[in-house]
Amino acid sequence: MPCTVVVITRDRRASLLRTLSRLLALPERPPVIVVDNASRDGTADTVARRFPQVTLVRSADNLGAIGRNLAVDHVRTPHVAFCDDDTWWEPGSLARAAALLDAHPRLAAVTGRILVEPGGREDPIVPELRDSPVPGPAWLPGPALGSFLAGASMLRAEAFREAGGFSPRLWLGGEEELLSADLMTLGYHLCYAADVVVHHEPSSVRDPHLRRRHGIRNTLWTTWLRRPLPSAARRTGGLLYGVPRDRHTAAALAGAAAGIPWLVRERRPVPPHVEARLRTLDAPQRRSRARRYVS
Known part of the structure; x- marks a missing residue:
């Protein structure tokens, strides 16, 4: 499998365990890396005990989005698929996203169609992705985007590293926008792919x-x-x-x-x-x- 799945988490053990069960059942059998951002609810120990096949990175501090940078240091595949502890990739979607990145060397990120669970309704952001006004080259395999959504996107690992990953200053919350601008400055493009599907069951544990x-x-x-x-x-x-x-x-x-x-x-x-x-x-x-x- 040409991609690794990276999940960051903090104090949402139940959501994470459900997500890991789904990710590990995918037909693509991707390597999975979990960065635990100093959880206080026993998340890290539970993951280590129940999912020994997962690479677990324990952070002593809550790094927010920077936990993804830490995870990418362990990625050995060409691409990295990010998801949150309450999102998961539909079977076959990892393979489709990786194929798009393989086919287009200047494509840095593929963002999928997000379905909100329970019920499978489209996330309100999806029409904006599908109807994006951003201009793009003719070879782009989907609508061009000006940013990506980290909970539902696959990135070219080399491009992620070249752009410096997520900024430590921003911590968490709209952190993708700065990285996206830097990827485009480096000559990369971002796109939406309707046949790449990611599910999101929003956790109630949030501020x-x-x-x-x-x-x-x-x-x-x-x-x-x-x-x-x-x-x-x-x-x-x-x-x-x-x-x-x-x-x-x-x-x-x-x-x-x-x-x-x-x-x-x-x-x-x-x-x-x-x-x-x-x-x-x-x-x-x-x-x-x-x-x-x-x-």
Whole structure:
């Protein structure tokens, strides 16, 4: 199998155990790596006992998305499929995504069609992926994207490493956007594939307010790190207009402002051809019901 599946987890043992049972039953028989982000509910010990065939990486700290970087250090296959502890790949989808990456050397990421369980209804983000306005080359095997969804995507491992993986600054929450901009700057493309299917049964163990704070902060950071000044200003104005006026938004804005010194030091706007792709998404994202910063 030309891909490895990577799962990051923290304190969601029941969801993770169900996900691992499904992943290990896949006909592709992929290697599976689990990064436990300092769980306090016995997750790591349970995985080690019940799934000895899984490579378990125990982190002493909660690394968030950076746990995926740690996992990729152990990946020996050409491609890496990410999923969360409450998502899993449908049988055959890993093979289809890997075949697309094998056939197209400048394709860095394939994002699949997400079905929400129970019931198998399409995630609200799917129509936005399917109808993406991002321009792409004729050879691209599906609609071009400006970012990918880490819980439902397969990436070329070499491209992931070349781009530096996920930023430690962002931790978790919209962390894919910065990496996507850097992949496109390196000359790679991202696409959606309707016949690649990933299931998502959202865990009830989450902190939606924390997720919103990080989402707003990280969107602002990525915008000012990679977008030209006029686009960064417009996108910031659109985001501020649409977010709730409450203490969680205030905390997000304070966190974003605290990053101004390193943003100035590390700011590297994308080249014009990448900015042209990203600009096509600004208006649709402002209108999106799937991307609302609410909790």
